[in-house]
Amino acid sequence: AQKVTQAQTEISVVEKEDVTLDCVYETRDTTYYLFWYKQPPSGELVFLIRRNSFDEQNEISGRYSWNFQKSTSSFNFTITASQVVDSAVYFCALRGNNNDMRFGAGTRLTVKP
């Protein structure tokens, strides 16, 4: 069975702090894809990043960075120098051989000015 766990339900930080959102997944597939989506208050899910199971290279995009470690089945997301506009619910998701996407329960991030 495929499963995504986001243990942090809510995180609150002050602007300019760094914050890491945790994601742990379970799958028996050898080929799979991991995703992060952002859901701002407007409600529409916004794609942030995709990673395939054969590429463990970490990625940085501006203030965002992702750390993928197959050894611990984790795909963590770090926001550096957080801003108020980063406030949203962030979802980690897993897609395996059967093509359906499994989402975690999400982490609500609040960035206070």
Next chain:
Amino acid sequence: GAGVSQTPSNKVTEKGKYVELRCDPISGHTALYWYRQSLGQGPEFLIYFQGTGAADDSGLPNDRFFAVRPEGSVSTLKIQRTERGDSAVYLCASSPGLAGGYEQYFGPGTRLTVT
């Protein structure tokens, strides 16, 4: 270009009624997905289509739920004999293909409230 659109944005219906929710995917996207998102939860997979056929409907909760995509573009999610537990936001997503690496582009959702 235009993104995924869903209509209506909000739907309030009485228990026992029939509802239809519509999804217009991004033009040219062959894969289309339906999800249900309850308050405080992540999206839950319902069904996906490749072209006109339902490739996987294992997420549909019961036989009151049905979805079609007759021409391989617009899709309709149909719920019969609605129950209060069906209240949720129904999300539609599309992608250029079914391959696992494609990201899915989500619509704004339809908020369904069953009274």
